[in-house]
Structures are given as C-alpha cells and as structure tokens.
Amino acid sequence: MSLIFYSNNIEDTVWFQRRPRRVSQSDPSAPKYPCSNCQSVFSRKHNLQYHLKFECGQMPRFNCPYCTYRTRHSSNVRAHVRKIHPGLQVYVVDIAKCCKTEFIS
Secondary structure (H helix, E strand, C coil), rough: CCCCCCCCCCCHHHEEEEECCCCCCCCCCCCCCEECCCCCCCCCCCHHHHHHHHHHCCCCCEEEECCCCCCCHHHEEEEHHHHHCCCCCEEEECCCCCEEECCCC
C-alpha cells in the first residue's frame, strides 16, 4: 500500500491511496461498488460514499505532534505515539480543526 500525492504545496496536495486488489471470498453475485478515483472496491454502498467523502483524494488530517507522521485515522496516530515516542504525552493534532485532541492512555 502506498500513498500517492500530486502537488508541491502540502495544502493543495491531492492524496490517493493505492491498494492491491483482493479477490473476494464472498458471493460473486453480491453487488460491488468500485471507487472511480482509486482501485478500492466496496461491498456496501455506504462504505463507498464514506470513502469518497472522507478518504479518497483527501489529505490525511491527523498528525503526530512529535514528528511528520500523518494519517487519516486518529487511532493510528495514538498507536504511533505509544510505539515510536514512548513516555511522551499521547495526543493527536487534527489539522482540520487546527487543534490538538487529547487522549488519556
């Protein structure tokens, strides 16, 4: 899995996440909802809509307060801080809200 981005300016960057396609283990006749921007395929329409609204083409909004690590999910930052920066306060910087979000560990 790799992040692909376009632009030299981080604020204008368009982010896409490339994932290898997996062969479905489920019913082949079940409906499939492919993303038109990337290679993701969803089994539920709601998941595709969420992906399009909050993930695909969006810049990762959660930052590590101690390094340049950035992700789309705050739980990934919390796990990163605990593993890479042990002993430091665990919190997430949400760039969409321009503030830090604290978590009690």
